[in-house]
Amino acid sequence: MNAPHHVAQTRWTEPGSSRIPYWAYTDPDIYQRELQHFFYGPHWCYVGLEAELPAFGDYRLSFVGERQVIVVRQRDGTIAVMENRCAHRGVRFCQQQRGKARSFVCPYHQWTYKLNGDLAGLPFRQGVERDGEKQGGMPADFDMQAHGLVKLRVARYGGLIFASFSDATPSFEDYIGPAVMPWLDRIFKGRELTLLGVNRQRIPGNWKLMMENIKDPYHPGLLHTWFVTFGLWRADQRSRMVMDEHGRHAVMISQRNQGGASSVTEGVTSFKADMALNDPRLLDVVPEPWWNGPSVTMITLFPSLIIQQQVNSLSTRHIVPAGPGAFDFIWTHFGFKDDSEEMTQRRLRQANLFGPAGFVSADDGEVIELSQDGFRQRGADGSTLCELDGRGVAPTEHMVTETLIRGMYGYWRKELGL
Amino acid sequence: MNTALDQAAIDRFNARYAACLDTGDFDAWPDFFLPDATYKIIGRENYDAGLPLCILALEGHGMLRDRIYGIKNTLYHAPYYQRHVIGTALIEPESDGGITAQANYAVFRTRPGGVSEVFNVGRYIDRFTATPDGPKLAVRICVFDSEMILNSLIYPL
Numbered sequence: 001m002n003a004p005h006h007v008a009q010t011r012w013t014e015p016g017s018s019r020i021p022y023w024a025y026t027d028p029d030i031y032q033r034e035l036q037h038f039f040y041g042p043h044w045c046y047v048g049l050e051a052e053l054p055a056f057g058d059y060r061l062s063f064v065g066e067r068q069v070i071v072v073r074q075r076d077g078t079i080a081v082m083e084n085r086c087a088h089r090g091v092r093f094c095q096q097q098r099g100k101a102r103s104f105v106c107p108y109h110q111w112t113y114k115l116n117g118d119l120a121g122l123p124f125r126q127g128v129e130r131d132g133e134k135q136g137g138m139p140a141d142f143d144m145q146a147h148g149l150v151k152l153r154v155a156r157y158g159g160l161i162f163a164s165f166s167d168a169t170p171s172f173e174d175y176i177g178p179a180v181m182p183w184l185d186r187i188f189k190g191r192e193l194t195l196l197g198v199n200r201q202r203i204p205g206n207w208k209l210m211m212e213n214i215k216d217p218y219h220p221g222l223l224h225t226w227f228v229t230f231g232l233w234r235a236d237q238r239s240r241m242v243m244d245e246h247g248r249h250a251v252m253i254s255q256r257n258q259g260g261a262s263s264v265t266e267g268v269t270s271f272k273a274d275m276a277l278n279d280p281r282l283l284d285v286v287p288e289p290w291w292n293g294p295s296v297t298m299i300t301l302f303p304s305l306i307i308q309q310q311v312n313s314l315s316t317r318h319i320v321p322a323g324p325g326a327f328d329f330i331w332t333h334f335g336f337k338d339d340s341e342e343m344t345q346r347r348l349r350q351a352n353l354f355g356p357a358g359f360v361s362a363d364d365g366e367v368i369e370l371s372q373d374g375f376r377q378r379g380a381d382g383s384t385l386c387e388l389d390g391r392g393v394a395p396t397e398h399m400v401t402e403t404l405i406r407g408m409y410g411y412w413r414k415e416l417g418l
Numbered sequence: 419m420n421t422a423l424d425q426a427a428i429d430r431f432n433a434r435y436a437a438c439l440d441t442g443d444f445d446a447w448p449d450f451f452l453p454d455a456t457y458k459i460i461g462r463e464n465y466d467a468g469l470p471l472c473i474l475a476l477e478g479h480g481m482l483r484d485r486i487y488g489i490k491n492t493l494y495h496a497p498y499y500q501r502h503v504i505g506t507a508l509i510e511p512e513s514d515g516g517i518t519a520q521a522n523y524a525v526f527r528t529r530p531g532g533v534s535e536v537f538n539v540g541r542y543i544d545r546f547t548a549t550p551d552g553p554k555l556a557v558r559i560c561v562f563d564s565e566m567i568l569n570s571l572i573y574p575l
Binding site for chain 1: 459460461463464467469470471472473474475476477478479480481483484485487488491492493494495496565566567568569570571572
């Protein structure tokens, strides 16, 4: 009897990065390589906001790839990030999402760690004395310093915390690059953030689909009625697409207009000419001095973070992959320390547009699920088409383009050697 | 009609509320609320920590109607059935004649032709006012334990 003929279909046969094979979204071996190279390799991954850990000993659990980490404020104000995995028997010992600690103790054998992850002590290390005789204990050469928790490198920028398992990760500034850094500075530089809260959703699609979604300026004015109708994002706006020199990070920048009918709404079924809000407070936009023009900047920091400024709503969106076919998407909304009470209320009202129930963002989760369904039903031999505005990769001064998606897959392909 | 805010009235109210949403009669949903009512869906993590962020926070009939318009006309989503199971309310009279109430809920989601899933589990934290038309909600806060939303939440809970 012949065994079914199986050939690994993970060879990238097309030139460039304008056709993305379905296996890039579905293959479990590719997914493992992504985890190793991007999430556990020389990249900075987002783990949280400093505003979540205001005081010494405050900690929260977070993720780098699929690995759970503990993010904890140190006595000197710095932040430590370490893997939530006991050095003894591998127990993921910390179970509180958030808390305040003086030390961390694994419940299984009471191994105790300092807040920086160093092993502080363990029971019966010297054995137990009985009748003048020492029984058991760890070997004489047991090295406490070699058996702490796995510590990650930490980068702090503007109230954001990033971590990396790799010694080869460049400095945060070099990692982000000079093209994207000014757009981070615009939001974060010299400001103190306040935490408004966290929302979580599990999206049954490949994690890269969410990165693509925020590198895709084509869809918002078509899929999202609110964006096209109220002029929050549509093709007749002044826009720029920026990316770093590797094509991995990007910023979609635009300036809102008055909405209403124009050539870009002709035949667009999501455009609702006669739509008006019953309660305009949902979209009570007040420009802030720091905008300096753009009303929206959507930043993708490969591989794990999206930063959103859409009018007065600000959030980080953390991508936590969970196998090739799903990821958790964690939204942390924030404001600034000097916000008035009215501005805080405004940010919270506009939060109704975003997140798992958002007037706008709920669409994205749904469409990503349907994309993954499409890949799955076809199998590995299909590919997505990504050729709006050509097949190359370059920044643009408009939004009628898929260049940022091509940029990311160019980088992805090169880094994975595909 | 007996307009007293008693246990039976609140439980009847919740049964009608569930029937309204489970049959998809969203246009009738604002009638359960006072015109300036507050309706929120908030994760337990935020609620317990005193953080204000909700996944949905609507103030007054206007915003409730904007949500209904979104459900019917603007929110792209794969349609699903909802099935609410609401427990007996725990009620507490207030000095002003209103009452506060809490009731556990479980909402199951079923896509047509699909399997049923436990979609969202939590409790309603309510503030009721008596009106000639029966009890009305001044406040309904849905505090959900299911902190990981199964993709998107379109319809009210």
